[in-house]
Amino acid sequence: MASTSSGSNKPTPPRSKQQSENSSRNKSVPSSDTRAKSGAFPGRAVAAAFACQITLLCLAGWQNDYMLNTDGVAYLRIASYYAHGQTHLMISGYWGPLISWLMAPLLALGVPPLATGRVVMGLSAVIFWFGCISVFRSFRIPSWGVIAGAWLAAFVSIWWSVENIAPDLLLAGLICLAVAQMVSPAWLENWRTAAFAGALWSAAYFAKAVAFPLALITSLVFAAIWSVDNNKNRRRVLSSLAITILVFLFMATPWISVLSMKYHKLTFSTTAAIAHAVVGPPDVDRYHPFGRTFHRPEPGRLTSWEDPSVMKYNYWSPFANKEYATHQLKLIARNFQTIVRLLWGFDRIGIGLLALLGCLAVPSPWREKLAQERWRWAIVPVVCLSGIYLPVYIQKVDGRYFYAAYPFLWVAVVGATDQLTARISRDWLRKALVALVLVSFAVGPAIRAVAAVEGIQDAASIFAQVFANKLKATGIQGPIAGSAMINGGRTGLYVAFLLNQPWYGDEPNPTATSFKKSGAKLILLRRQSKVLAELAGDSAFRDLDERLFSSTQEASGYPLKVYEVSTPGNGR
Helix, strand or coil: CCCCCEEECCCCCCCCCHHHHHHHHCCCCCCHHHCCCCCCCCCCHHHHHHHHHHHHHHHHHHHHHCCCHHHHHHHHHHHHHHHHCCCCCCCCCCCCCCHHHHHHHHCCCCCHHHHHHHHHHHHHHCCCCCHHHHHHCCCCHHHHHHHHHHHHHHHHHHHHHCCCCEEEHHHHHHHHHHHHHHHCCHEEEECCHHHHHHHHHHHHHCCCCHHHHHHHHHHHHHHHHHHHHHCCCCHHHHHCCCCCCCHHHHHHHHHHHHHHHHHHCCCCHHHHHHHHHHCCCCHHHHHHHHHHCECCCCCCCCCHHHHHCCCCCCCCCCCCHHHHHHHHHHHHHHHHHHHHHHHHHHCCHHHHHHHHHCCCCCCCCCCHHHHHHHHHHHHHHHHHHHHHHHCCCCCCCCHHHHHHHHHHHHHHHHHHHHHHHHCCCCCHHHHHHHHHHHHHHHHHHHHHHHHHHHHHCCHHHHHHHHHHHHHHHHHCCCCCCCCCEECCCCEEHEEEEEEEEECCCCCCCCCCCHHHHCCHHHHHEEEECCHEEEEHHCCEEEHHHHHHHHHHHHHHHCEEEEECCCCCCCCC
């Protein structure tokens, strides 16, 4: 995950009788259900964690009401089209619609966009927490694991809820809820549970398209695992699998149909193709064109990032030639290392990843042990999720792609710790091992939760607010060009969003001529930009420092500079 420094305040600008009966009645239920050490579900302790989460979410949302990110701009803009019935703009194959659907009613009621983002991200954190609790219950981990996991999920979700406006936290919660249904014996016993799992997978797909292949792959693997202990009941396993998959596809079909009609070919998403395109061989520039070219977004849109699907990407295939195939293999190897680092980073010393690997060390008789020790199943969703990202775009700051892995890492840790402590005779050593696990997982979330409540000092979001307010106060409006990239993102795009003005993109090495041809009225740049000297010598550009700041000294304290173009061109 991207590291962000924190500041003080936000800126001004044992086995039960019922379980025994269930086991004897249905041989398909793994014996791990009959050795639940946790006893009764620790409802009060878990409820306390939830109450704490709600309180901290409100505080963090209030303190970070200015936070913006590039993807958040797209989701909020698409939500505004739903809110105002602009049907020709609301469909995008690149962005999942669910988070925008959740935002739209609030926008329609007049809630400000950034406040809407904070509310929906808070809701996403709550759904993620319930997803984690469902996973802990379905995997039958001991009471201490459920209680600790509830608190860990609560604290870790605070930072994640304010770091970005994005569907990853919502997606993680829905994935957890879906997996929890499939791991529960009720998935085999009750067709409604199987159907509910399919509905949850479809909701996850609406949140983010990566859930489409993930739903199919994960469902198949879990069905295979259930079959290991159900040689006489494989028909039941296949029936449940069919129900889950059919419900998932049935509910996903309307959106797939909409996308297919828009792009004139069978389409469930355009994300994967673009994510693969931008990591192609370096023989040509393959980055997102919206940030590498000056261009006009589609009429009515603020930025082409709202639907980059129609932009000119340099798509490629690893089967085209030997060099491309080699590049793909190197990319997979590099992504594997990145994913390992991301999973390792979910706790201080990497216990989670080590425990996950321990899931593979199934002792003999392996069929019986696999059925008894359900915690070992936790490796399935993590491996499936990781495998989907291997061939495409992923960086060391993309920890949000793996939020869904967090509760499964904890399940693996609790299961492995339970196995180890059962073999240790000394009580102090058992307690020390549990304490080590808790500290390793708890330190990071606790620190980040405090930082979130204090307010994340995201420079791009902060200065975007400052410059948007200054431009509003002076009455200066118009299309904007230039990224003005600083820590936190594209300030130029953020200012355009806050002013409700179109953003005309950027170039890696812009010139005064290219800025004029862009058609933008306002140019946002960093004060260290090389093109500043060229703009200062061109009479078509007016330095707005005098209008935005009271003195040259005050202006120099800001990392950004704004120029007004007196004769904007006709665009390209």
